[in-house]
Amino acid sequence: MPSIKLPATxxxxxxxxxxxxxGVNHFEIATENSLKKLRLVCEEMLTNIIDYSYPKQTxxxxxxxxxxxxxxxVIIKIIxxxxxxxPVEYKKPNLSASIEERDIGGLGIHIAKRIVDQMxxxxxxxxxxxxxxxxxx
Amino acid sequence: xxxxxxxxxxxxxxxxxxDLDGTSAPEVREEIIxxxxxxSKLVFDMSQxxxxxxxGLRVLLIIxxxxxxxxxxxxxxxxxxxxxxxxxxxGFDHMLTSYESIDTAINSL
Numbered sequence: 001m002p003s004i005k006l007p008a009t010x011x012x013x014x015x016x017x018x019x020x021x022x023g024v025n026h027f028e029i030a031t032e033n034s035l036k037k038l039r040l041v042c043e044e045m046l047t048n049i050i051d052y053s054y055p056k057q058t059x060x061x062x063x064x065x066x067x068x069x070x071x072x073x074v075i076i077k078i079i080x081x082x083x084x085x086x087p088v089e090y091k092k093p094n095l096s097a098s099i100e101e102r103d104i105g106g107l108g109i110h111i112a113k114r115i116v117d118q119m120x121x122x123x124x125x126x127x128x129x130x131x132x133x134x135x136x137x
Numbered sequence: 138x139x140x141x142x143x144x145x146x147x148x149x150x151x152x153x154x155x156d157l158d159g160t161s162a163p164e165v166r167e168e169i170i171x172x173x174x175x176x177s178k179l180v181f182d183m184s185q186x187x188x189x190x191x192x193g194l195r196v197l198l199i200i201x202x203x204x205x206x207x208x209x210x211x212x213x214x215x216x217x218x219x220x221x222x223x224x225x226x227x228g229f230d231h232m233l234t235s236y237e238s239i240d241t242a243i244n245s246l
Contacts, residue, residue, distance in 0.1 A: 099202055
């Protein structure tokens with residue numbers, strides 16, 4: 001399965017996203033809209049790791065993807081060894097608040113959870129292992 | 138992302154061209170904030186922005202808060218389907234005013 005391991009920094013975000021999106025696009029089964037959604041999910045989850053996973057020093061993030069062509073779906077694993085964080089259980093932000101009351105945070109995970117078809121979190125050997133399934137037809 | 142600014146009477150039309158994502162968001166925020174003065178009237182032409190992430194939404198929220206604090210007004214125009222989807226998922230469609238056409242947006246201010 002294709003994989004990439006990079007320092008979890010904002011400078012590497014585009015490279016990480018290109019790795020997944022271009023890799024999946026190569027199979028020529030994903031619609032343009034589903035590729036954009038895939039990119040969005042990856043951006044949200046990776047940005048979260050970049051921003052919060054390593055508060056002391058920069059750590060690494062590993063991304064693995066698998067395209068199941070017959071089912072037209074992509075399975076993505078995102079692994080970091082930063083602070084434990086389970087996005088699956090993350091509380092939904094208040095989406096009906098006004099401009100003044102709106103909080104800046106929490107939107108990304110909410111977006112990702114709404115777009116994916118499955119999201120699973122495991123804490124394994126001091127690593128956060130996030131598995132995402134997204135249909136691409 | 139590229140930003141173009143056009144002035145029509147007392148309204149500034151800010152054209153966002155490209156992706157409003159985690160990479161472009163900090164620069165876009167600084168650039169747009171520099172156009173906000175007391176009672177500013179801004180129209181954001183989003184017809185050439187085909188991708189927005191939460192980092193982009195945060196920029197829009199910061200701008201909306203800033204405009205409100207300065208007695209200004211801002212509306213969005215020409216949102217593409219993908220961007221509309223993200224706005225709906227996050228409830229931004231209820232919080233920020235948007236119009237289909239740029240002209241309608243201008244006339245609303």
